Amino acid sequence: MHLNKVSLEARHISLSYGSTEVLKDVNIRIEPGEFFALLGPSGSGKSTLLRLIAGFNQHQRGELLIDGKDITGTPPHLRNVGMVFQNYALWPHMTVWDNVAFGLVERKEPKESLRRKVAAALELVGLQDYAQRRPSQLSGGQQQRVALARTVVIEPKLLLLDEPLSNLDKNLRVQMREELKNLQRTLGLTTIFVTHDQEEAMTTADRMAVLDKGVLQQVGTAAALFDFPANRFVASFVGTANLVQGRVTRVNGETLHFQADGLGEMVLPRNQESPGAGPASLSFRPHTVHIRVRDEHGDASRIWLDGRVESSEFLGETSRYRVRVGEALIVANQAHYSGLSLFPPGAEVRLGIEPTQARFLTH
Template sequence: MVNVKISNVTKSFGRNVVLKGINLEIPSGKFFAILGPSGSGKTTLLRIIAGFEIPDKGNVFFDGKDVTDKPPYKRKVALVPQNWALWPHMTVFENVAFGLKVMKLPRSEIRQRVNEVLDLLGLKGLEGRYPHQLSGGQQQRVALARALVVKPKLLLLDEPLSNLDAVLRIKLRGELKRIQRELGLTAIYVTHDQEEALALADELAVINEGVVVETGEPREIFIMPKRLFTAKFIGRTSSARGKVVEVSGKEALVQIGKLRIRAINHGLKEGDECVVVFKSELAKVRPREGYVKVTGILTLSMYLGPKVEVRLKPEGSEEEISFYVSERETPQIGSTYSVHLPIEAIHAFPLE
């Protein structure tokens, strides 16, 4: 296990500034996710932590020691890339053993450690197969086994599940979490998939355009985002512009068309124009005590299996707000329709 500190890291490729003064601390033994849209700088940051890229400015510390200029093999890190990068001409055993052979360990120890990690990942019996003879899930496990067998201080994962189908991704992310806990590793997981980040991470950082937008525990980030970008990016959300009518403590009364609703206030005062972000998947059809009622004309209703997506246009507004509700039947288009949300699912932010 290792504590990782990233201090004021900046990185450019030509005129393209990819990272802009990144500051992060990843506690020892935690599963830490770096979440952001494509092109936000996630993979570049991971490669700097691994030692495959050197920052233009700033430093990387492992347990308080500056490792910025150290090559990857001196950092005792293991990286699982997005494409898994298995050697096609090597068997499963040879792929997993490769790093140990580079370390020039005795054959008996190599065999023992490879067998242990294959057993841990459910790959026993596949030692003699080649990558093209394996399923996608098995190839992903081999890539993970190759990383774990060298007993790294730090495990780095760059969207390792992105090439798998949805069912397998859900299964394997549970296995990743289990293995990280069993081995007590510090793990850093880069992804653009917010559900994956929320499911796996003990803590996470949201990054956008080379800047850390927000850090915190998954539930905190989801329920009480501090920034507009985070509120809109995390979870199934919908948003609409409004105007603050009244401020009371931590809440604001916001008007959208003729609709007035309460929302968590993020630095607004009376009369301010704002953006209201709704955590759409937390909507309920039936009223509940303390919930906020949102009413409008139903403009769209789509059956999605366990949920129905409904879009409402509040009276006097041209904006549609989407919600996901557990309805047995899709309601009538053009009718007046209401949903109910907890106040924590509605956030009002200043315009950016």
């Protein structure tokens, strides 16, 4: 089973319910065969956009194109788009085989072809031995696979997944993430999935779009969004970020001077992304911050700040500290090795910020 690869493009899509704008001028292009995530908090518009692609709701402005053809007025059953819902929506009274065959029966698929396609879909998800079971006799992960098989068996142009892993426990989620990725690679099917879980998006998607309050914030690979967030929202939603407000007071040659609220002046190297004078936020990730005892000298390439540990969390691979520096609270992660004891609350420490890993955000 190898399916068609199609592109999807949203051009200036806007949708309102009454006076509430749910999607505001959204522009995205998803490439043929791409595994694409729509990421955002509850109420960001990501599920609305997915349902709009499926045809379950209708935008008031803009165009929605599959392979360059506007499908705005096309009803759901004529779009040939497959959707897997969060709760799987399997028929409890039907066997796995009949659940998977359902869409083909509806389409009056000839018997021989139907048998061949259902068998291929079950084999694809590793459930060929479970064909005669009922959904209630399956685990959550197996039900998820049945829902996937039932969707891909109709050979859709697009596969849409709505929070596909949210009903599974953590270990199974990680396993199913791998399976989903492998299945998508095998099929080469353009796939769009909605999630509020940044880890899920970062580990599976080729690229992702971050939405907030119906507005598209940024599109790119996980690494691009993590390393070069477009704004404060993306910086804090994709991963964990320290955001220090302040203003750039002076820019000269190779350096700029940043007056950080509650922290005082920092002198940082200037690069092509550096802003001019004016209000800005400095963003840097906790794992790039060095933490050490107060009287230890650090290397001169870092910006060193003196602080006091307010709290610590042991996360296994890392220890996470919240450190009070002046009026600011800075989060620093330290890689954990056995025998390394935690800094206790109240400990006087120095934090080293790596300037090359810091980013200026102006909105």
